Amino acid sequence: MSNKRLAKDVFDLRVALGSETRPGAPGSFYHIACGGERLLRRPISVCGAWDDVVRFVYAVRGEGTKWLSGVCSGARLDMLGPLGRGFDLADEPTLLVGGGIGVPPMVFCAERIDAPVHAILGFRDADAVILTGAFASFDLLTDDGSAGDKGYPHEKLRERLAGGEWKNVLACGPRPMLKAVAKVCAEFGVRCQVSMEERMACGVGACLVCACAVGGTYKRVCADGPVFNAEEVDWDV
Ligand SMILES: Cc1cc2nc3c(=O)[nH]c(=O)nc-3n(C[C@H](O)[C@H](O)[C@H](O)COP(=O)(O)OP(=O)(O)OC[C@H]3O[C@@H](n4cnc5c(N)ncnc54)[C@H](O)[C@@H]3O)c2cc1C
Ligand code: FES
Incomplete structure (x- = not known):
């Protein structure tokens, strides 16, 4: 349906599915064929879903995602999905922690949780910031302080968990961030689910x-x- 640039090297892709396909749940992904000559598909998380429309937000990293960024509306995509076991969502106060291109699946989680939700969003710098408008309540952090506060998501998470109101943490982002988030959650005895890449x-x-x-x-x-x-x-x- 559309494939629009959201930030430098980040695109927002919306695809109409065949009527028999379920779009998927938060944390699930599609394995997308990126041009006939590339044998391996590329996994991209579901960022949102409405009826038979699925939304992805992806960064151009290499040849496959570069090819995907050139796809125009009206084209047909070869996608396998929805795949994988997603987040086990509970309607309880939940903190969402997203790092960089790990933020898109957090958007879908925020939409599907029927309880207070707050997001902690970390990016490299101001140019990398995406999707903040999708969250009603969020902390914004950058590694260099060029947007929001200077710092890392797990540091802000520690502050938030100290308040005692949050029962669940869901996280997606680079492995070092996930490891740090897991450690903070263990300190506070709060349940934490992570999406691994x-x-x-x-x-x-x-x-x-x-x-x-x-x-x-x-x-x-x-x-x-x-x-x-x-x-x-x-x-x-
Ligand atoms: C479950 C899951 C969900 C993901 N969701 C998103 C998302 O929502 N948005 C987004 O921008 N990116 C996401 N990624 C990462 C994305 O799959 C890679 O950036 C992409 O495959 C890179 O392909 P490329 O051809 O552009 O890069 P290249 O480096 O040229 O790819 C070469 C090969 O390595 C594989 N590969 C490279 N990097 C990764 C990676 N980080 N993870 C898995 N395979 C990789 C590719 O599939 C390909 O087979 C996700 C990865 C996983 C595992
Ligand atoms: S990619 Fe083949 S088993 Fe997971």
């Missing part, structure tokens, strides 16, 4: 390329995740 091939649990150390074993991010309970992830493996 690993390179993927099949996307449906068959090839084990996306294995990730969880609970003393290896789990497939594409089929067993991408969302896991933070306390089960073996962060140092």
Whole structure:
């Protein structure tokens, strides 16, 4: 339907699905074919869904996402999905922690939780800031202080959890951020779910390329995740 630039190298893609397809739940993703000559699909999280329309927000990182950024309205996309196990949402006061291109799935979570929600959004710098308008209540942080407060999401999370009103934390972003968020949640005894990112091939649990150390074993991010309970992830493996 549309594929618009949202920020430097970040695009907002909206796709009309066939009428028999469910768009997916927060934390699920689609495996998108990015041009016929590229064998491997690219996993992109669902950012929003309405009836048979699904929204993705993605950053141009390499050849596949560059190809995707050139897709025009009216084109047909080859997408496999919705895939993966998403967030287990509870209608309880929830803090959403999003880092960089991990913010899009948090938008979908905010829409689906019927309880107070507050987002803690961290970006590299002012040029990387996206989607703040999608949250009614949020803290904005940048690594260099060029927008919002200077600092990291886990530091703000510690301040927020000290208030005692938040029962759940959902997080998506770079692994070091997720690890720090998991540690802060453990300090406060608050339930935390994290969406993990690993390179993927099949996307449906068959090839084990996306294995990730969880609970003393290896789990497939594409089929067993991408969302896991933070306390089960073996962060140092
Ligand atoms: C579950 C999941 C959800 C994601 N959701 C989003 C999202 O909502 N928005 C967004 O911008 N990005 C998201 N990503 C990251 C996105 O998949 C990669 O940025 C993208 O695959 C890069 O492809 P490329 O061809 O542009 O880059 P290249 O580096 O050229 O890709 C080469 C190969 O590596 C794989 N690859 C590269 N980086 C990653 C990565 N970080 N994760 C997984 N595979 C990778 C590609 O699939 C491809 O097979 C998600 C990743 C996962 C695992
Ligand atoms: S990508 Fe093949 S098992 Fe996960």
